[in-house]
Amino acid sequence: MTRQELDAALARLGLDVPEKEREDIAAAAHLIAEMAARLRPPGGRDVSAEPAHVVKFPES
Amino acid sequence: MVPDFLTIAEAARLIEKRELSPVELCDSRLDRIARLDDRLHSFIRVLGDDARAAAQAAEAEIAAGKYRGPLHGIPIGVKDIYETAGVATTGHSKVMQDHVPKADAFSVKKLRDAGAVVMGKLATHEFAFGGPSFDLPWPPARNPWDTTRFTGGSSSGTGAAVAAGLVLGGTGSDTGGSIRGPAAYCGLAGIKPTYGLISRAGILPLGFSLDHAGPMAWTAEDCATLLQAMAGHDPADPASASRPIPDYRAGLQSGAKGLRIGLIRHFYERDNEANAATRQAIDTAAKALEGLGCSVRDITLSPLADWAACGVTIMLSEAYAIHEHNLRRRFNDYGEIFRDRMALAGLITAADYVQALRRRRELIAELDDAMADLDLVMTAAAPSEAPPIDQVPKFTIMNPPSLTIAFNVTGSPAMSVCCGYTDAGLPLSFQIVGKRFEDATVLRAAHAYEQATPWRERRPEL
Numbered sequence: 001m002t003r004q005e006l007d008a009a010l011a012r013l014g015l016d017v018p019e020k021e022r023e024d025i026a027a028a029a030h031l032i033a034e035m036a037a038r039l040r041p042p043g044g045r046d047v048s049a050e051p052a053h054v055v056k057f058p059e060s
Numbered sequence: 061m062v063p064d065f066l067t068i069a070e071a072a073r074l075i076e077k078r079e080l081s082p083v084e085l086c087d088s089r090l091d092r093i094a095r096l097d098d099r100l101h102s103f104i105r106v107l108g109d110d111a112r113a114a115a116q117a118a119e120a121e122i123a124a125g126k127y128r129g130p131l132h133g134i135p136i137g138v139k140d141i142y143e144t145a146g147v148a149t150t151g152h153s154k155v156m157q158d159h160v161p162k163a164d165a166f167s168v169k170k171l172r173d174a175g176a177v178v179m180g181k182l183a184t185h186e187f188a189f190g191g192p193s194f195d196l197p198w199p200p201a202r203n204p205w206d207t208t209r210f211t212g213g214s215s216s217g218t219g220a221a222v223a224a225g226l227v228l229g230g231t232g233s234d235t236g237g238s239i240r241g242p243a244a245y246c247g248l249a250g251i252k253p254t255y256g257l258i259s260r261a262g263i264l265p266l267g268f269s270l271d272h273a274g275p276m277a278w279t280a281e282d283c284a285t286l287l288q289a290m291a292g293h294d295p296a297d298p299a300s301a302s303r304p305i306p307d308y309r310a311g312l313q314s315g316a317k318g319l320r321i322g323l324i325r326h327f328y329e330r331d332n333e334a335n336a337a338t339r340q341a342i343d344t345a346a347k348a349l350e351g352l353g354c355s356v357r358d359i360t361l362s363p364l365a366d367w368a369a370c371g372v373t374i375m376l377s378e379a380y381a382i383h384e385h386n387l388r389r390r391f392n393d394y395g396e397i398f399r400d401r402m403a404l405a406g407l408i409t410a411a412d413y414v415q416a417l418r419r420r421r422e423l424i425a426e427l428d429d430a431m432a433d434l435d436l437v438m439t440a441a442a443p444s445e446a447p448p449i450d451q452v453p454k455f456t457i458m459n460p461p462s463l464t465i466a467f468n469v470t471g472s473p474a475m476s477v478c479c480g481y482t483d484a485g486l487p488l489s490f491q492i493v494g495k496r497f498e499d500a501t502v503l504r505a506a507h508a509y510e511q512a513t514p515w516r517e518r519r520p521e522l
Binding site: 010024029034040 | 407
């Protein structure tokens with residue numbers, strides 16, 4: 001992610017990130033992209049593959 | 061004269077026989093805190109008067125024949141994300157330094173009901189996530205085995221305070237390893253119980269679907285005692301399980317014979333390569349478990365990075381949502397590590413989050429299948445002994461992949477167990493993991509291992 005792309009993303013999020021910390025964040029942004037790639041199997045998932053549901057609804 | 065170090069079990073036996081006064085025990089810990097905590101910074105707030113009053117009440121009840129059980133009169137510490145009535149609960153952050161709850165967290169109330177004496181509020185990484193940070197209102201906790209070393213986090217104060225004998229046990233929380241990491245680096249026993257076993261109501265959240273509350277203590281037996289008090293259904297927590305709570309301490313006596321254990325060696329030999337001392341200590345621990353009558357065989361799961369990508373994406377997304385309001389308005393009131401990790405979290409998309417939840421379902425099924433003919437799995441809890449406190453990278457949660465978050469993804473009970481020391485005297489550990497709601501089996505194996513090895517006999521020199 002370039003600095004320009006990061007600055008635009010942070011502006012959209014409304015975060016007042018100090019200038020000296022932006023380089024660190026830009027340099028680490030590839031970690032998010034790598035995780036995102038790992039979450040997606042090469043051929044995609046079956047459209048009906050459900051997410052995990054871990055929070056119960058109250059019992060009626 | 062009260063010994064510097066006592067386990068909960070040892071102190072409880074003496075208190076029950078009225079050979080140890082809860083007031084003397086409390087005062088001895090307050091003296092120890094006053095003497096040592098300037099170097100350890102494990103406490104954010106010591107509650108001396110409240111603790112002494114609680115100890116006096118315990119002593120009077122016991123003298124009147126109303127002994128409540130093995131936590132009666134036992135000094136404990138509470139991580140400062142657990143709400144305490146009338147006492148500030150800050151998350152170790154400027155953002156909430158004036159937050160004074162009206163009520164105790166459900167689990168704190170249960171510990172008090174069991175007779176435990178709350179000595180104070182313990183240091184944490186900021187909101188159980190940033191850290192170790194040097195730009196917060198309180199300094200980070202230091203490792204009692206070597207105060208230049210990291211305690212692990214985020215239950216850093218609990219790790220330091222229990223290892224140093226300032227309290228006999230304490231509470232932690234674990235969203236990606238925050239009980240098991242400090243337990244590993246500080247040489248404790250620490251269990252992240254099954255998701256839903258301990259209520260999260262009244263505990264500041266980090267990632268709702270991954271947050272687990274749990275105990276930390278010197279031994280597995282003491283963890284069982286604390287877990288017994290903390291576990292139980294709470295309608296205020298929508299994820300709280302409603303099922304009978306077994307007798308965890310009674311289960312310890314069954315021994316480890318016959319337990320079938322899968323060793324996930326590739327997690328720490330290939331995916332997040334542990335150092336030689338850690339690998340050797342785990343090999344020796346596996347042999348010791350075999351010596352106790354367990355069978356141990358290697359198993360292979362998806363690469364550790366897959367588990368970490370799933371868990372970290374969920375954790376960051378949920379944490380960002382929790383803190384979004386304050387991040388927009390008070391970004392620079394957070395410490396640098398927390399706020400910059402949150403800025404990265406803001407780059408995760410909604411689709412990423414849902415894909416992580418879909419991956420989570422697959423990974424849960426994968427572990428369940430792998431454990432179909434096993435009782436437990438074991439692997440490393442940390443890739444090495446505690447590193448220097450000033451050499452922990454800002455984005456360490458994402459790289460290298462966490463050895464612990466896999467079992468937050470699955471909600472499984474997972475425990476750090478001390479399995480030796482480096483030549484420099486720093487603790488080493490392994491992680492043992494059970495099937496959901498089979499926490500008793502984890503504790504049973506850990507207890508048998510501790511009884512068969514000498515590692516619980518050594519304490520830090522302070």
